[in-house]
Amino acid sequence: MSTNILVIDDNLTSRAKLRACLPTDMDYAFFEADDLGSALAVTENNQFDICFVDYNMPNTTGLEIAKILIDNGFQCKFILMTANTQQAVLNEAKQLGITDQLDKPVTPERVIEVLKGISK
Amino acid sequence: MKLSQQQNDMLVEVCNIGMSKAAKQLSTLLTDSVEISIPKITISNTESASNYADLFHENSVGCINLSFTGEMAGIALLLFQQSNINFLTQQFSQNIAIQELNLADNELTKVTMEEIGNIIMSSCFTAFANFMDTHIKISVPAYMQGDPTMIINECYQNYTANGDDTDVIALTMNLKTKQHHVSGEFVILLTKESVQNILSTIMKRIQPN
Numbered sequence: 263m264s265t266n267i268l269v270i271d272d273n274l275t276s277r278a279k280l281r282a283c284l285p286t287d288m289d290y291a292f293f294e295a296d297d298l299g300s301a302l303a304v305t306e307n308n309q310f311d312i313c314f315v316d317y318n319m320p321n322t323t324g325l326e327i328a329k330i331l332i333d334n335g336f337q338c339k340f341i342l343m344t345a346n347t348q349q350a351v352l353n354e355a356k357q358l359g360i361t362d363q364l365d366k367p368v369t370p371e372r373v374i375e376v377l378k379g380i381s382k
Numbered sequence: 383m384k385l386s387q388q389q390n391d392m393l394v395e396v397c398n399i400g401m402s403k404a405a406k407q408l409s410t411l412l413t414d415s416v417e418i419s420i421p422k423i424t425i426s427n428t429e430s431a432s433n434y435a436d437l438f439h440e441n442s443v444g445c446i447n448l449s450f451t452g453e454m455a456g457i458a459l460l461l462f463q464q465s466n467i468n469f470l471t472q473q474f475s476q477n478i479a480i481q482e483l484n485l486a487d488n489e490l491t492k493v494t495m496e497e498i499g500n501i502i503m504s505s506c507f508t509a510f511a512n513f514m515d516t517h518i519k520i521s522v523p524a525y526m527q528g529d530p531t532m533i534i535n536e537c538y539q540n541y542t543a544n545g546d547d548t549d550v551i552a553l554t555m556n557l558k559t560k561q562h563h564v565s566g567e568f569v570i571l572l573t574k575e576s577v578q579n580i581l582s583t584i585m586k587r588i589q590p591n
Contacts, residue, residue: 275478
């Protein structure tokens with residue numbers, strides 16, 4: 263069964279990097295959003311299994327976007343994908359129920375590790 | 383503002399904590415060992431800011447800059463020799479299907495360097511924030527390239543444009559990779575208030591009561 267993956271990150275190469283690091287034997291559909299507006303639009307008509315969300319984004323942080331999506335009833339497994347792992351950021355994520363983390367720079371090995379962790 | 387030798391040493395230690403994280407990230411990105419210089423602490427103003435340009439052997443550099451606010455406030459600049467930029471971009475995007483991104487070369491360089499700067503500088507500020515037990519708000523990075531004197535002056539003047547006080551504390555460190563000879567300068571310009579906050583955090587740890 264195909265896995266629907268959404269990445270919310272303002273940086274194009276960061277989104278492409280994640281896609282390039284996904285396991286080659288994984289059956290998935292990959293969707294992208296670069297801000298709050300596009301995240302709201304793509305989640306309106308699609309269901310997702312996994313959502314990778316960046317933190318440092320212009321205007322609205324990735325976790326603020328995640329909160330808005332969750333408040334709108336959007337359900338999926340969120341993974342915080344950032345190099346900004348300040349304790350305050352991790353605490354904010356935890357408050358939203360986001361405990362999985364993928365540190366940047368993203369590597370194929372780490373992506374596989376995180377995906378295995380959430381499938382348990 | 384004048385720093386005593388002890389205050390200077392304290393700042394060097396804190397600077398080492400953050401800059402070491404930055405070096406580790408550069409090392410991971412390039413799969414290469416990174417050597418870091420001892421951090422330099424200087425009092426800087428508009429006139430002296432351009433002196434940083436002397437650190438570069440080329441008359442064109444690529445610079446990723448961002449601002450940060452909170453108990454630690456200021457701007458950070460990560461500058462690489464222009465000749466290193468193509469290598470950095472290629473290394474970062476080596477497993478990416480670049481043609482699918484549909485970007486002109488200069489646009490690809492810009493977004494890639496912004497992401498590289500984001501990764502390196504965010505890690506540095508994470509170390510600073512966790513050390514100070516606080517949250518440092520970081521802006522989205524911006525990339526520019528050109529003459530180092532002009533770039534540094536522009537960043538500096540944008541930063542001090544709204545303030546009465548143009549004196550800042552500059553923390554500077556060189557990052558150099560062993561195999562690929564990539565050389566970068568990481569410059570953090572801090573407000574005096576930030577420096578006081580850092581020193582006060584350290585003093586509390588040394589003398590808790």
